[in-house]
Structures are given as structure tokens and as C-alpha cells.
Amino acid sequence: MPIEVGIWKIDNEVKKLSYSPIESEKKLEDILEKDLSILSDDLLLIGRQIQTDYGKFIDMFALDQEGNISIIELKKNRTPREVVAQALDYASWVQNLSYERILKLFEDKQGIPLEEAFVDKFGTDLPEKLNESHQIIIVSSQLDAETERIINYLSDNFGVPINAVFFRYFKEGNQEFITRSWLIDPNVVEEKSSNTRNESKTEKWNKQDFVVNFDDGQYRSWEDATKYGFISAGNGKWYSRTLKQLFVGARIFCMIPKHGYVGIGKVVEEAKPMRDVEIEINEERKKLIDLPLNAPNMKHDLENDELCEHVVRVEWVETVPKEKAYWTKGLKANQNSAYKLRSQYTIEKVLKFFGLEES
Template structure:
């Protein structure tokens, strides 16, 4: 049965139903959704409007969620014919094949036409307050936007959802009350009512890695000091197996870009040795190898009441580095949209971040 939505205004003890009007135009509803995707009940970043497919068709809106998954939004005014179901499935089948580069091309073309001051990574961070994930378009969701669905279309959508096809319909009613206009929304089915769609993970949907560059998160504070790291040539992490595990995975010869949380990137260097416990680490001083823990350090590099810690999981681990360039924390470099996360180390894949770091620190890539 088609879903009908009503809104009543209470004038004293007498309810008065607001009359439903016709949505002015699809273009106006597109604009509403592009300006405020929360109308759909979920924050989305619109990365394309009237996106042309290879078949010469046009997708009304293409959007992305916090996890980097794509959403095909197809708008149809008034009652939606059953043909729109076949149409959105056609669009979804094409969108699901888009690799990362194709997604970025669509997004940056859209932003160049609408907000020339933004690139995709910056727009993503502006909406979600987090950097874009390495993998984009692992899953594709299709949403029909309409005022109602005919019985046949509703039956088809329900049937597809039972088999885990990520398709749904959202209904908007356009209501008028004197000179005020309202949009009311209702979903045909809750997200919990369908099986989880199968992942369409493909290697091409992940940013390629150049095999060399890594990021390192350096938690500057009481237990770790960036000026120590600059002076003696190292990066470190510890206080738990989760914190040190990724740092210990750094290979010798890796080029690392060091990031201090809430500040920015502060240095570039090359690892010259494997990770070792702080208590056993050595550094070069006056041409000799000396214990790092015996040097005049600003931080204690301890995470236990026992000094040195007898718990290997709590120990601070050190990776020796030959610095190419470093700056004080006060001169850290950061641009909205750059990549960073809480892991102590990881592969740096994001081209947006890498290009800006190389330029800022004056490094010519080979």
C-alpha cells in the first residue's frame, strides 16, 4: 500500500490538516538536498549533480557518506512510475564500478563548478570533520526520492531489499500553511529491515601506495617530546601494544612524514633502523653510540610506575631516523583535508596530503 503522509495543525482543540501541494520542481528539491543532506536523515556530501553516465543518462545527485560509500539519489516528482526502479538500478550498477580516481574526478569537477576554492579532501573534512578514507565506494546505496510510490514499485523495492540489494525510497510531502512552506519526510523501510549488502571491495577503489611513504603520529607530551626526537633523530610510541604495534611495523628505509595531533606535520625523514625498546635504544653523540635513555631528555618515555617498565606491552619503542627536514611544533603545517589518524604509523596513500607536504617542505620527489 502506498505510504501517505499527513501533518495537522492544532488550532485550539481542533486539528486542521495542512493541504498537500505539488513539489515546485525537481531542480528545487535537488537544491534543497544539496544544501542540506540532513533532510534525508543522514549527513552526506554531495559530489555530483546531474552526473552523466556512459549511456547518456543523468544521475540527479551523487553523494558520499562518512565511510566513503556512494549514494545514488534519483528524484521523481509526484507519483513515481515503476520504470524509475529499473533506472536507479541501472545507475547503481554503473556507480558501483567506479574506482577511486573516477570518484575523485566526478567530485572535483562538481566542486570546481560550485565551490572553486575547495577540492574533494577539503570538502569532505568540512562536512565530516575527519579526513577522507583511503578506500572509496566500497558499497553503493540507491535511494528513490518521491512524493509516493505506486503499488508495483513498492513491491519491487521491498522484494529487492529482501535479497540485500541496497535500495530504498524516501517520501517528501510538500505542505503549505498560509505563507509558510514545509517539507515532511518518511522512509519506506528502515535500514535495519534489509540484509547487509555484500561488499564490493576492489583494490582499485583504494588509493594506490607508492611503496615508500608512511605517516607517523607523534604524541608530543609528558612521555614524549618532539624536540628530543629532532635532536637525537628518532620517532617513538608506546604505552600499550595497540600504540606501538604499527610503529614497530615501519621498515628500514621508509620515508616518514611526522604529524603531531592538533598541530600538523613537523618533519620528514628516513628510517635507518628497526624499532627497539627505549631502554635499549642508542643514538649517535660526538661520533659515538650512546644510550638514548642516558641523554638529557625533556620527557621520561615511561608508561609505568616501574622505571624502566618491566612490561613489554607498556614500553616505549623507538625507531631511529635520519631527518631530511624538521620544524618546531609551533611551525607545524596543516591544511584542511589533509590525512591524519590515531595509528602510530601507517602507509601514506592520500595524494592530496603527500603533494602538499612535498611542496611545503621543499622536497623533490624522485
């Protein structure tokens, strides 16, 4: 079952806002087109009403940072069987789309090259391979029991990368609000999607390991990070947003760009703006902003959630100074502040360097 969401307004009194279904699926589609981050920060809209070779139209079509496709289908007034069957039919068409076809679809809909839009959205070049996997997202203003049963059955028994998301609409005076609830944890669906890939092209993720790029310098210091137990990123949403992937218990392999791997640790607290982070020192909790720091500009833009430093607290297992960082040919590297580590070669090499064994 998806988690039920309620909203309460707190003023002189506590008042629960009443909800209703969004008045039209088109309004919901318009909202998603305006800001697809409502579904995920990691999606770039290719377009609406994408025509397949079978004469049907996909409601919305998107690409993630790894070059994988999301088929976004609004339930509208169709029966559960109709909408799921239609989405599966679309997926059978999508799986064979070529790199060149995806480029053309994007430019036809958006009027600019995908390569340019991808850099603008993600700050990195378009991957060399596109559409190695795909997933299906059913969007609804309400989620009925029959749709839920069908999607759970396909996901649990056959590993189909399919999910559903439904929205609640709230209104208070002239203000409008929507909330979002997923039927299945999106990370679970993403992993099912990864497992449909050609295994000769892409390694599976082990669901625990990440690489974190730590840019040691004026905005953050590796000495501070090892002393107080954290990693961080900032100076823009693109740099800090990937830290949100890091969940409590995740293992991180920390690397300083142009130097190499400098530490392995376990996440103990998810990403927060620096001003909200507390560090325990001698059994006393102190705000990180009040502690002496080597990085001269780490406290930049403290009240600006988009620009400020975002901090993830870490329990370090092993670290080395920057001057002793480990690097060898073939290790995984990427421009993102944090990303899933799929390379078993990198895991084994870095663990061996730090004198650790795979748990």
C-alpha cells in the same frame, strides 16, 4: 508500507494541515541540494546530473562518512519500471568507479578538492578506500503501490541495497513545510549495502555493537558517567550527531581517547539534550542538571541544541577507572563520538579484559 505523516497546528484550536504533492520534482531536487541532511546527516553531495560512461545522467550523487556511494534518483514522471531499471543501470556503473575518478567527479562539480570538503563536512580525513559499497535511493513526491512492490521485492528477495523516500508538502499562510517518510528502515538498507562489499576488505557489522569515545575532562567526567549511568558528547553538531545512531538495546564499548577501553554497557535511552535528561536515584527521578557533577563545564550552552551536551543513558555491565583502561595493539579506534564496531578482534579482546563472554 511507509508510515503516513500528518501535521496539526495547535493554537487556540487544533487544525490539521492539508497536504499536496510538491509542485515539481525540480523544486524537491533544489531543496535536497540546499540541505541533503533532509535525507541523512551522513551524506556529502558530490553533485547533480552526474554523467555516466553510457551517456545517462544520475540525478544526485553523494558520499557518506565511510566513503560509500549513494545514488539518489528522482522518480519524476517515469513509470516505476523505468526509474528502478535506470537506477540499477547506474549502480552497475557506479560499482566500478575508482578512487581517482570520484575525486575528479567531485572537483569538477564543486570546484574544490574532495579531501577538503570531506574534512569540513565530517571533521575527519577522507578514507583510504572509497566506493567499497553503494546504495540506491528513489526519491518521490508520492510513492505509488507499484514502485513499492518492486523495491520490496528486490530488497527482500535479492538483498539489493535499494530504498524509497517520499515527501509531503504542507503550507500554512506564508509558511511551507515538508515531511519525509522512508519505505524501508535506512539501517536495514545500509546493512544490505555493507554485505555487498568485498569481505576481505571489510567486516560485517553485527547490528548491535558501537564504540563510544568519551572525552573525560572539563566537559564530562568518567566518574559522573559511571555513577549516574550515561555517556555524552557536545560542543558542536559534529561531536553529538553520531550519538543518534545509538538505539535502545545497543551495546556500547566505551573508550577514553589516548587511554583505552573503560566500560561496556547497554543503551536504555536515546540521545537527548542534557537539560531533558532524568536519572533515577533511590527510586526517585531527578534531572541530571540538578545533580552534583565532577565535570565543571558539563552544563555549558544548555539552551543551545547544537552546542549543548547530548546525553545517552546507559546501563553499565562492567567499568574500570580511567587509570586501568585497556588498550593493546590492533584494537579499533576512530575520531567519531560513536561509530559501528565491526572489528571482531576488538570485541573479543575487550570482552575478555572485562571477564565477559559473547552473548
